[in-house]
Amino acid sequence: MNSRPAGAGVGAPVNDDVKAEGNQEAWTRICRRLRSELGEDVFSSWFGRLELDGIADGSAVLSVPTKFLKSWIESHYCEKIWPLFESELPEVKRVSIRVRSSRRPSFEPSALAGGPPGARGAVVETSFAPSVQKIRPDPKIQESEKVLQNSVKRQIDFDGDFVNGSPLDRRLNFSSFLVGRSNQLAHAAAQKVASASADEPLLYNPLYLHATVGLGKTHLLHAVAHAATAVTRRVIYLTAERFMYGFVSALKAQTAIAFKEKLRSIDVLVIDDVQFLQGKSIQQEFCHTLNALIDARRQIVIAADRPPGDLESLDERVRSRLAGGLCVEMGGLDESLRIKILEARIAAAKQMHPNFEVPASVIGYVASAIQTNGRDLDGAVNRLLAHASLNGAPIGLETAELAIRDLVRTHEPKRIKIEDIQKLVASHFNVSRADILSARRTANVVRPRQIAMYLSKMLTLRSLPEIGRRFGGRDHTTVLHAVRKIETLATADGSLSEELELLKRMLME
Numbered sequence: 228m229n230s231r232p233a234g235a236g237v238g239a240p241v242n243d244d245v246k247a248e249g250n251q252e253a254w255t256r257i258c259r260r261l262r263s264e265l266g267e268d269v270f271s272s273w274f275g276r277l278e279l280d281g282i283a284d285g286s287a288v289l290s291v292p293t294k295f296l297k298s299w300i301e302s303h304y305c306e307k308i309w310p311l312f313e314s315e316l317p318e319v320k321r322v323s324i325r326v327r328s329s330r331r332p333s334f335e336p337s338a339l340a341g342g343p344p345g346a347r348g349a350v351v352e353t354s355f356a357p358s359v360q361k362i363r364p365d366p367k368i369q370e371s372e373k374v375l376q377n378s379v380k381r382q383i384d385f386d387g388d389f390v391n392g393s394p395l396d397r398r399l400n401f402s403s404f405l406v407g408r409s410n411q412l413a414h415a416a417a418q419k420v421a422s423a424s425a426d427e428p429l430l431y432n433p434l435y436l437h438a439t440v441g442l443g444k445t446h447l448l449h450a451v452a453h454a455a456t457a458v459t460r461r462v463i464y465l466t467a468e469r470f471m472y473g474f475v476s477a478l479k480a481q482t483a484i485a486f487k488e489k490l491r492s493i494d495v496l497v498i499d500d501v502q503f504l505q506g507k508s509i510q511q512e513f514c515h516t517l518n519a520l521i522d523a524r525r526q527i528v529i530a531a532d533r534p535p536g537d538l539e540s541l542d543e544r545v546r547s548r549l550a551g552g553l554c555v556e557m558g559g560l561d562e563s564l565r566i567k568i569l570e571a572r573i574a575a576a577k578q579m580h581p582n583f584e585v586p587a588s589v590i591g592y593v594a595s596a597i598q599t600n601g602r603d604l605d606g607a608v609n610r611l612l613a614h615a616s617l618n619g620a621p622i623g624l625e626t627a628e629l630a631i632r633d634l635v636r637t638h639e640p641k642r643i644k645i646e647d648i649q650k651l652v653a654s655h656f657n658v659s660r661a662d663i664l665s666a667r668r669t670a671n672v673v674r675p676r677q678i679a680m681y682l683s684k685m686l687t688l689r690s691l692p693e694i695g696r697r698f699g700g701r702d703h704t705t706v707l708h709a710v711r712k713i714e715t716l717a718t719a720d721g722s723l724s725e726e727l728e729l730l731k732r733m734l735m736e
């Protein structure tokens with residue numbers, strides 16, 4: 228579930244609510260000032276997904292969805308953010324940014340040997356202070372700042388070379404990609420585009436792959452980039468964030484023309500996580516690049532966590548361009564595919580740890596217990612390996628159960644769309660969806676609208692501004708007000724709270 232603003236929980240004292248609302252208003256002012264200082268594009272690229280989670284004991288906690296954004300904001304914009312906090316919220320003595328969810332741990336068995344087995348899903352957080360004199364040095368924070376400085380340095384070293392693409396992982400290739408019913412179409416299409424020679428007609432352009440987390444999109448994209456490079460085609464693999472950063476940096480350095488030329492001179496452009504593309508002129512540039520490459524018969528391969536039509540933050544033209552080639556969904560991994568992935572990971576681990584033995588019964592148990600995604604299977608093998616090396620004993624079922632218990636979830640949560648919430652709530656309250664999106668303020672429309680906003684915040688990962696936009700272009704403070712209002716009413720009114728539970732269940736089925 229997405230984080231709610233601190234103090235906004237059901238039954239939170241009214242004073243806390245008022246304070247939290249005041250903080251959110253100050254945060255809105257900070258954002259407004261940042262937007263006017265930096266311009267719309269830079270703001271929406273780097274700050275569009277930055278949220279204020281809450282303020283407590285003089286510490287403000289902000290959050291972003293990726294590590295990259297976190298370190299980028301910390302390294303480039305702290306000095307802009309601090310003074311704004313000082314003037315809008317003088318009681319804040321420290322600001323920290325955390326990553327809302329973690330992504331992509333390595334499957335290299337040796338990589339986990341040094342890390343704690345429970346590291347998956349950890350929140351990455353680093354603090355920085357608005358004014359160094361105001362805080363007592365905290366050794367943990369100093370340590371993490373050092374780590375951050377080093378990582379920022381590496382980032383800069385790398386960023387200088389961004390047009391050559393994001394780094395490719397040599398382990399993510401076609402031979403390590405295991406094929407099952409759910410991904411065979413995506414795999415076949417990826418192989419086809421990767422192995423095509425320059426004079427062959429392009430059958431699937433763009434090739435658009437989509438799936439929920441950890442189902443192998445990035446793996447396939449890296450495989451395409453490796454294979455296309457091997458047939459001597461010029462390939463660039465970029466995450467959407469690298470693309471944004473590359474474009475914004477090129478604009479600043481007045482090298483935008485070189486940037487565009489470089490991108491348009493390649494044979495295969497591979498872009499990952501396109502759902503993160505933000506900013507009007509960045510999207511325009513992206514659309515121009517797509518058009519120029521497609522017209523010049525160059526291959527484009529894209530991955531995202533949802534189909535093109537659901538990329539709400541993208542311009543309609545970009546969405547339709549993306550949907551104009553072959554669009555393939557990669558489904559969940561079935562049990563036989565999960566077994567194959569586990570066997571391959573265990574075999575890879577055995578190369579470095581020859582005594583690592585996992586009986587077939589344990590593999591079968593892990594494959595049936597972990598149904599979520601490849602990343603969790605990697606995590607399971609890492610945990611088994613850690614237990615085996617710590618105990619020096621072969622892995623039995625009991626040890627396996629203990630080792631992976633934090634990874635065992637029965638179902639991947641269903642992805643719920645705001646549109647579905649609006650439709651269900653409208654029909655439940657006997658109004659139309661158009662009423663919910665309209666400016667009408669009669670009581671029979673206002674309450675369902677607030678309930679739909681509340682459910683959108685609770686059941687989707689959309690931010691308050693995004694929800695506001697999807698409800699007829701309303702401001703995020705209206706959404707926040709609706710969420711609080713419904714929480715307060717539901718605390719006092721048992722039948723409303725039951726009704727909300729019922730709607731949630733219907734949406735999650």
Ligand SMILES: Nc1ncnc2c1ncn2[C@@H]1O[C@H](COP(=O)(O)OP(=O)(O)OP(=O)(O)O)[C@@H](O)[C@H]1O
Pocket residue numbers: 330331333334399403404405406410438439440441442443444445446447532568600601602605
């Ligand atoms: N079919 C597969 N064969 C081999 N490994 C797989 C397969 N599917 C997923 N994996 C492994 O699962 C892990 C997660 O996959 P990957 O990073 O490609 O997922 P993703 O779909 O890009 O996820 P996200 O949307 O979170 O970026 C990787 O280690 C990947 O190698």
